[in-house]
Amino acid sequence: MKVVTATRLWLLLAAPSVAQSAEDQSLRHDVSVPHALSADRGGGRPGLPGPHMTTSTAKETSTSQAADTFSSKHAAHGSTAPSPPGDHAADRLFDRRSMEDARNELRRDQGGGTFSMILLNVAEYQARKDGSFYRWDGEGWWGGDLNRLVIKSEGRGGFDGTTENAEVQALYSRAVSPYFDLQTGIRHDFEPNPSRSYATLALEGLMPYWFEVEGSAFLSNKGDLLGRFDAYYDQLLTQRLVIQPRVEINLAAQDVPENDIGSGLSDVELGLRLRYEVLRELAPYLGVSYERKIGDTADYARDEGEEAETLSFVLGVRAWF
Amino acid sequence: MVMNRRGVLRGARALATGLTASAMLPSWARSTAHGLSPSVPTLSGPDVALTIARTPWPVDGRIGDAITINGTIPAPLIRLRQGEKVRLAVTNLLKEDTSIHWHGVLVPFQFDGVPGVSFPGIRPGETFVYDFPIIQSGTYWYHSHSGLQEQMGHYGPIIIDPASVDPVAYDREHVIVLSDFSFMSPHMIMDKLKKQPGYFNYQKQTLAGLLAGEGQPLAERLRWGKMRMDPTDVSDVTGSTYTFLVNGHGPKDNWTALFQPWERVRLRFVNAAAMTTFDVRIPGLKMSVVQADGQNVRPVEVDEFQIAVAETFDVVVRPAENRAFTLVAEAVDRSGMARATLAPREGMSAPVPPLRGRPIATMRDMGMDMRGGAQMKGDAGNGGETTGHSAMAEPPGSSTGRSQGGMNKDRNGGPHAGMSMSMRDPENAPGVKTGPGVQMISPMPQDRTSEPGQGLNNTEHKVLVYADLISLDPNPDPRPPQRTKEIHLTGNMERFMWSFDGEKFSDVKEPIPFRKDERVRVILVNDSMMSHPIHLHGHFFEVVNGHPGRHPRKHTVNVAPGGKVTFDLTADAPGDWAFHCHLLYHMHAGMFQVVTIRPLDEEAA
Secondary structure, eight states: OHHHHHHHHHHHHHHHHHOOOOSSTTOOEEEEOOHHHHGGGTSSOTTSSSSEEEEOOOTTOOTTOOGGGOOHHHHHTSOOOOOOOSSOGGGGTSOHHHHHHHHHHHHHHTTOOOEEEEEEEEEEEEEETTEEEEEEEEEEEEEOSSEEEEEEEEEEEETTSOEEEEEEEEEEEEEOSSSEEEEEEEEEEEESSSOEEEEEEEEEEEEGGGEEEEEEEEEETTSOEEEEEEEEOOEESSSSEEEEEEEEEEEESSOBGGGTBOSEEEEEEEEEEEEEOSBTTEEEEEEEEEEEEOTHHHHHHHHTTOOSEEEEEEEEEEEEO | OHHHHHHHHHHHHHHTOHHHHHHHSOGGGSSEEOOOOTTSOOEESSEEEEEEEEEEEEETTEEEEEEEETTBSSOOOEEEETTOEEEEEEEEOSSSOBOOEEETOOOOGGGSOOBTTTBOOBOTTOEEEEEEEOOOOEEEEEEOOSTTGGGGTOEEEEEEEOSSOOSSOOSEEEEEEEEEEESSOHHHHHHHHHHOTTTTOOOOOOHHHHHTTOSSOHHHHHHHHHHTOOTTOSOSSOTTTEEEEETTBOTTTOEEEEOOTTOOEEEEEEEOOSSOOEEEEOTTOOEEEEEETTEEEEEEEESEEEEOTTOEEEEEEOOOSSSOEEEEEEETTSSOEEEEEEESSTTOOOOOOOOOOOOOOOGGGGTOOTTGGGGOOSOTTHHHHHHHHHHTTSOTTOOSSOOHHHHHHHHTTOOOTTOOOOTTOGGGOTTSOOSTTOOOOOSSOEEOTTSOOTTOTTOSSOBOOGGGOOBSSOOSOOOOOSEEEEEEEEEETTTTEEEETTBOGGGOOSOEEEETTOEEEEEEEEOSSSOEEEEETTOOEEEOSSOTTSOOEESEEEEOTTEEEEEEEEOOSOEEEEEEESSHHHHHHTOEEEEEEESOHHHHO
16 A cells, blocks of 8 residues: 555556647657656667657646546547558668568568468278278368368279279368368269269368367259268377268258169268377278168169168278378 | 587496486486575576577486477576566577577567567578567566477576565575476377377266266266266376476486485475476475565465466475475376475485375356355455455446446356356356357356465365465555556367457458557456466556455466456556467467567657
């Protein structure tokens, strides 16, 4: 309490010269400051002419207002922020072009970086009743925080040399919210035959409760409309042991007989994979994958002597770099 | 010269002992330090020569790739005297540009050492001479402001002795430079964070933990999961890659500081880490905090203090027993510790306490605590002032319905008059660009300067809080602030984007302008659930903490998760100045701005 009193007294001594009311807020006064005020600066800043303060004071400043009683009323009448200067202080002392280069580098350095990542979420061997297969699903991105080039690929083939399906998407991705990216571009299916290309629109991101989701619409060069929904969830059992339930659902707006796709819900894939993160980047896993073709798509499969429903035991590696 | 050093280090690798490494270090940083005295050779003015080079560096018996100054981590102690002049010639032997920023030292802007703001930087092979008068005293430090060099060892301490009598009485002193060292390159660390922000966190909540009853119960986990927030995200980079250092020594190296029983030992702590907040204690010793950020404060006796990145604290201890004490600096997320020993003789050690449990973020850390400011600990006098500046949270001229009245009603248990409790309502921060880089906006940020730092809330012993700090000298500028400037600390932990007011520096079009010598109240609002040590170059500001007239003057202030900090600034240094979060990778992600102060000298005439 004693201190506060002393401070107030000290303020009263110091304040009158500082708190002179100005006719115009923008008017500047050179006010001599008692030596005590600038003592901490050791008599002023280096390079400054002396212990002077330029101040634009507010109209209603009074000596009774010390720092602790600064009120909102006061602030409402306080000065506004100046407009930003158009110059750079260091340009006066250093080569302008060097400064410009340094500024550009600073800008790149503090937030302007580009990065890239390739993630193979599924890269596995599948053991099925009807043979041995491989399956992959992954994506890569390159770019900044908001704008990215995204490449996605997924497919499956048999170790007997047949490729069931293989597709690649090339998309421009734009962050549209804290958790979601809107993506547009093309998809090309190398398999099945005949191959198809699609215009693609997708939304990929993170749902509440940490579900990674992806919804896509594909319009083929033959006018066929397809849709897909992908989701997975990483549940940490321990710091390195992670179980990942995964679902992929394919839809079609019409029958596409040449590719054995029936309209409506065409197939569903459910997976459960248990991985061990040797490194964050490298995690061997094992699990099961259940796939079921539905409706007309199932009929197409049966017509070709294939199962409409398959269960695979899988062994793979989840990797990113 | 560099080759010679490499030769010596090859020897060090062969022996793999800390002792050989010690031979490299300045005497005060050797494994056993007798304390600083005038006879100990340190670099001092008026002419100081510093050489920056890439050097292999041994930590806990393993060699890392480092950037050193004069061949050591930390860099040499620079000891100066207030009132004198100093010329520091910095030679760059790297293949890339470098720089040195004198952290907390008041210098003309052209010698502040931030490439692209104060000067162009120091090119490879060049020598740049910094030349300025020393107008202050205290404990400070220096480090690179180029790229991510600071992470690699480019930092060192500065002591400036006062021109007159030092108000702190002590018989012996030691500098304690805390830091975090990684064998992974800093660019790789940034790369991992961008790809997988939780990459370094091996203390997440798991199903095994839930079944064992650890961490949050299921309902809480679901609540946080719904928000897409990980309450264990306390540190972005952790002990999974860091070795925490005391004066360049790993915990196994056991750096030891000597004392004689009953001596008053002054310990000058500098947190030179890139990303690590430390909780510091010396079990068995009370610490009297006498200085914060180089500015003297009234002595406060504590058992523990939290030191944010870039802060300094000076404490005085008086060990009465003829035995060793362990100096423990735990990383705030408890993923590791820096450790040293205080002992009367060489070769002694004391038990090292185990790491305590890691903190789990709360709704208060999300700026969503309905109880408002009720959690003030002690210090009843702070209440009035806190209310005072929560009223100030409204920048003049804006009216969004989030009025002072609304806040007060809320505090009195009334309805949230027009105040959204949504975790991301742009109405709660009209000045923020709420794009993809803004994950949340604290609906009810609290002044948390009276609370212990994250993880220290339930500590039974006395922990330093900002509200304990009372400037020894009266504040130099008694004028009330003329205006208020609110700045939001924003980010998206999922994308590892960080910014001020929702705009990372690479997208910023305009600096933050001040008029020369205007007095401004700045309110930093933390719209994230991580701490941010915010540093303003070229100035001290008065942290509004309940001690008007004697607010502690700081160069760096840690803004608690979901909290806010108010400081008053006299913008008395003309020029352009960096203003940023001192977490290196937050800055690198965009949490950086330039502050301009005009007119410059020439115009003022």
